[in-house]
Amino acid sequence: MMQELFAPGTLVFSATLLAAVSGVPLVCTRRLNASQGQIFSIFLMLIASCVGVAGAILVLLSGHTFLYELIWQSPFGPCQIGIDPLSAWFLLPVFLIPGCAALYARTYWHADQHPATVRTMTFFFGVMTASMSGVVLARDGISFLFAWEIMALAAYFLISTEDEKPDVAEAGTLYMISTHTGTLGLFALFPLLNLLSGSWLFPAPTSLDATSGMSAVVFVTALFAFGLKAGIMPLHIWLPSAHANAPSHISAVMSGVILKVGVYGLLRTLSFFHTVPLWWGCCVLILGVVSGVAGVAFALGQNDLKRLLAYHSIENIGIIFMGLGVALIGQTTGSTVMMLLGMSGALLHVLNHAAFKALLFMGAGSVIHAVGTREIDLMGGAARRIPYTALLFGVGSVAICGLPPLNGFVSELLIYLGFFQGIQREGGAAVASALAAPALALIGGLAVACFVKVYGIVFLGVPRAETDVECHEAGWQMLLPMLLLGVLCLGIGLVPALVVDPLQRTSLTILPILARTTGLPLQELVPLTMITVSGVVLLVLIAALAVWYRRRLAGMPCSETVTWGCAYQRPAPRMQYSASSFADMLVSMFAFVLKPQSHRKGVISDLSPDCARFSRHVPEVVLEMLYIPALMHLYRRLSGIRRLQSGVLQQYVLYSLVTLIVLLVASYL
Amino acid sequence: MITLADQLLVLVLLINFILLGTSRLFFSIRAVAVQGVLLGILPGLIHPFSWHLVGITIVIIAVKGFVIPQLLGRAVRSAEIKREAEPFVGYVATLLLGALFTAFSFGFAGRLPMLPEHQNYMFVPASIATLMAGFLILTTRRKVISQVIGYLVLDNGIFIFGLLLAEAMPIMVEAGALLDLLVGTFVMGIVINQINREFSSLDTSLLTSLKEE
Numbered sequence: 001m002m003q004e005l006f007a008p009g010t011l012v013f014s015a016t017l018l019a020a021v022s023g024v025p026l027v028c029t030r031r032l033n034a035s036q037g038q039i040f041s042i043f044l045m046l047i048a049s050c051v052g053v054a055g056a057i058l059v060l061l062s063g064h065t066f067l068y069e070l071i072w073q074s075p076f077g078p079c080q081i082g083i084d085p086l087s088a089w090f091l092l093p094v095f096l097i098p099g100c101a102a103l104y105a106r107t108y109w110h111a112d113q114h115p116a117t118v119r120t121m122t123f124f125f126g127v128m129t130a131s132m133s134g135v136v137l138a139r140d141g142i143s144f145l146f147a148w149e150i151m152a153l154a155a156y157f158l159i160s161t162e163d164e165k166p167d168v169a170e171a172g173t174l175y176m177i178s179t180h181t182g183t184l185g186l187f188a189l190f191p192l193l194n195l196l197s198g199s200w201l202f203p204a205p206t207s208l209d210a211t212s213g214m215s216a217v218v219f220v221t222a223l224f225a226f227g228l229k230a231g232i233m234p235l236h237i238w239l240p241s242a243h244a245n246a247p248s249h250i251s252a253v254m255s256g257v258i259l260k261v262g263v264y265g266l267l268r269t270l271s272f273f274h275t276v277p278l279w280w281g282c283c284v285l286i287l288g289v290v291s292g293v294a295g296v297a298f299a300l301g302q303n304d305l306k307r308l309l310a311y312h313s314i315e316n317i318g319i320i321f322m323g324l325g326v327a328l329i330g331q332t333t334g335s336t337v338m339m340l341l342g343m344s345g346a347l348l349h350v351l352n353h354a355a356f357k358a359l360l361f362m363g364a365g366s367v368i369h370a371v372g373t374r375e376i377d378l379m380g381g382a383a384r385r386i387p388y389t390a391l392l393f394g395v396g397s398v399a400i401c402g403l404p405p406l407n408g409f410v411s412e413l414l415i416y417l418g419f420f421q422g423i424q425r426e427g428g429a430a431v432a433s434a435l436a437a438p439a440l441a442l443i444g445g446l447a448v449a450c451f452v453k454v455y456g457i458v459f460l461g462v463p464r465a466e467t468d469v470e471c472h473e474a475g476w477q478m479l480l481p482m483l484l485l486g487v488l489c490l491g492i493g494l495v496p497a498l499v500v501d502p503l504q505r506t507s508l509t510i511l512p513i514l515a516r517t518t519g520l521p522l523q524e525l526v527p528l529t530m531i532t533v534s535g536v537v538l539l540v541l542i543a544a545l546a547v548w549y550r551r552r553l554a555g556m557p558c559s560e561t562v563t564w565g566c567a568y569q570r571p572a573p574r575m576q577y578s579a580s581s582f583a584d585m586l587v588s589m590f591a592f593v594l595k596p597q598s599h600r601k602g603v604i605s606d607l608s609p610d611c612a613r614f615s616r617h618v619p620e621v622v623l624e625m626l627y628i629p630a631l632m633h634l635y636r637r638l639s640g641i642r643r644l645q646s647g648v649l650q651q652y653v654l655y656s657l658v659t660l661i662v663l664l665v666a667s668y669l
Numbered sequence: 670m671i672t673l674a675d676q677l678l679v680l681v682l683l684i685n686f687i688l689l690g691t692s693r694l695f696f697s698i699r700a701v702a703v704q705g706v707l708l709g710i711l712p713g714l715i716h717p718f719s720w721h722l723v724g725i726t727i728v729i730i731a732v733k734g735f736v737i738p739q740l741l742g743r744a745v746r747s748a749e750i751k752r753e754a755e756p757f758v759g760y761v762a763t764l765l766l767g768a769l770f771t772a773f774s775f776g777f778a779g780r781l782p783m784l785p786e787h788q789n790y791m792f793v794p795a796s797i798a799t800l801m802a803g804f805l806i807l808t809t810r811r812k813v814i815s816q817v818i819g820y821l822v823l824d825n826g827i828f829i830f831g832l833l834l835a836e837a838m839p840i841m842v843e844a845g846a847l848l849d850l851l852v853g854t855f856v857m858g859i860v861i862n863q864i865n866r867e868f869s870s871l872d873t874s875l876l877t878s879l880k881e882e
Binding site: 649650651653654656657660664667668 | 757773777780797800801804805807808809810811816
């Protein structure tokens with residue numbers, strides 16, 4: 001009995017159900033006021049989160065697969081639900097991040113300050129968490145689609161929490177259009193899979209032949225549908241505005257988890273196939289490189305803190321896709337080492353990105369909460385006022401740049417090692433790896449530049465604009481989740497040996513071929529001890545340097561002045577570097593993609609010039625210069641078809657009548 | 670009894686033509702009420718006696734023959750309209766089309782693979798003809814009241830077809846038929862109110878202004 005109660009399946013299902021109803025106390029009851037209801041909801045969500053994570057860890061430790069079948073009278077056959085290590089791996093962020101975000105919301109979106117929106121938001125937050133878990137657990141196309149749609153719609157309601165603002169409403173609509181385009185792809189994908197395998201249930205791993213033409217269609221459809229959700233580069237248009245306009249803890253979950261659910265879908269689909277052709281891997285790799293480089297380049301040009309982080313999500317999804325590409329190329333060339341390294345790198349980066357991006361979004365939320373604006377150029381000197389947030393944001397920044405001793409370094413190292421293995425191969429695999437490795441390095445370098453900009457402008461220096469909002473440190477409910485995520489980042493970064501076993505099991509679920517060719521465990525391929533030792537040494541060095549610096553500083557005369565005062569007699573805060581000026585060089589290097597737009601008003605000509613203005617921003621090029629013109633063109637060309645929708649009620653009934661008559665007449669023929 | 674049922678069905682068909690050919694709304698409402706009463710009698714003629722049947726008959730006659738026409742009559746009075754002016758298609762043309770569809774439905778019904786005991790009934794052709802008449806009214810008339818009437822006629826057509834199945838799955842058919850009516854009346858009731866309030870008119874073609882450009 002006890003054993004059944006604590007079976008991983010029971011834990012995960014009860015966590016899912018608990019998450020689904022976690023918003024109910026706030027919606028239904030009349031007895032609790034909103035504030036008490038919020039506490040109750042958060043409590044439910046935290047339990048769900050702990051139980052779910054525990055269940056996922058149990059599955060990862062045991063490596064077993066649990067399969068459950070629901071017999072129902074649906075025309076699509078039985079509904080299957082299952083947990084295997086792959087699901088469990090994705091369940092970790094699915095339950096961990098929403099738990100953290102729910103606690104964070106207690107201060108960030110307190111019921112007393114947002115009485116109008118807190119009810120719907122909490123309700124849909126729970127529904128979204130449960131449906132994400134549902135997507136990961138589903139083992140047949142129909143229940144997958146159900147969970148997927150619920151997830152997409154719940155996310156829409158969360159994005160448009162403040163839909164009285166036009167920006168938010170627009171972001172919500174854009175998201176809705178994109179997500180349904182993706183769903184359309186899924187509606188094509190599952191029937192195609194059904195044609196291949198003859199059942200709505202997911203086929204067993206590596207049971208389908210990837211060389212047939214139909215498989216190629218399946219691959220492209222999956223890449224489109226799941227890539228749209230994951231935010232891969234040409235399909236990312238919904239992502240920046242949605243992440244920027246949602247409340248910060250929602251952005252944390254969306255960026256940390258929903259994008260990963262897209263990655264999960266692609267991984268699950270790829271796991272059905274064997275004998276993967278080279279172009280699949282190259283396709284995924286190229287998409288990864290494009291997303292990674294362009295994502296970070298766009299991020300450099302942003303002046304909105306959350307929009308910038310959103311572009312970094314695109315970059316990191318690119319890195320995950322690069323890992324996947326390595327694994328696929330490894331499958332083609334028969335290199336188990338490449339498969340293992342690429343797949344584990346991608347999987348680990350999924351978890352890592354979930355942790356540090358959620359941390360960064362929450363940190364950004366704290367800053368925005370304290371300063372009252374999202375504009376980086378209006379911030380400054382936040383480190384003195386909100387020191388704990390500054391420290392934790394710093395941890396997240398180092399992690400996202402892929403620097404030791406944090407977790408981003410470990411996953412990127414795995415992918416690098418995969419590339420180095422690929423270079424030793426022959427033909428296309430070597431060329432692809434040799435070209436992609438420098439791209440990954442470029443991404444890392446640009447990410448460092450971007451986060452130096454963010455951290456320098458937001459946290460260092462002095463405030464650039466005096467805002468009315470009193471700048472204060474966030475409450476413990478906001479700091480604790482960030483601390484937890486920060487510790488997770490540091491933990492994986494310092495002791496990667498902890499996650500190696502689960503990683504290997506998860507990779508085995510996707511690529512069962514690895515089990516047959518034993519003798520290449522991840523432990524031997526990656527210098528785990530070396531990472532730990534060098535990480536600790538690095539930390540000790542940093543600590544020693546900090547202590548030495550403090551000691552020295554204590555003995556010196558100190559005075560406060562504006563940062564980057566440039567030795568002027570009377571430096572002013574507005575003389576400091578701005579975000580645009582800091583990134584100017586790199587943005588102009590990438591101007592051929594970014595198309596930055598400068599707005600200049602007035603000229604500075606003589607010694608006493610008139611009032612002049614200069615501003616510069618990087619637009620969402622793909623949306624504004626590719627999709628919208630193309631859609632406008634289509635709109636004009638299709639004006640004839642639009643006449644069918646006349647708005648006349650009678651005409652619509654006529655369509656039914658005509659259909660009926662045609663069907664009746666057809667029976668004569 | 671069957672001959673009587675067939676004669677009643679002929680009456681139903683004739684009422685269809687009345688509805689197609691008249692512009693007076695009160696007259697249309699009364700015609701639909703009569704049609705409803707006729708349909709209420711029909712189950713009693715083709716099925717053996719049971720108290721259940723009596724219940725159905727009473728409910729159908731009450732709803733189709735009295736309640737809904739009353740509601741519609743009140744709507745017409747309160748909106749102060751008497752006639753369906755300028756339909757999309759003229760009355761003569763609609764009548765001709767109605768005749769064409771009726772002939773067509775008789776031809777079609779003859780080709781349907783039916784049980785031998787249903788072969789000689791007029792139920793199927795009458796059902797299809799009434800359905801088509803409902804559609805014709807829905808497509809050609811402008812006023813909301815006419816739309817409701819068209820919907821009711823369409824529903825009567827479905828009801829006639831359901832009579833054949835009444836023995837096989839009685840409750841389903843009854844519930845289905847009455848539910849359709851209820852939904853139709855409610856939806857149209859809301860539409861009538863809303864359109865009237867919004868445009869101070871019951872002309873549905875004004876709904877085009879709601880179309881997105």
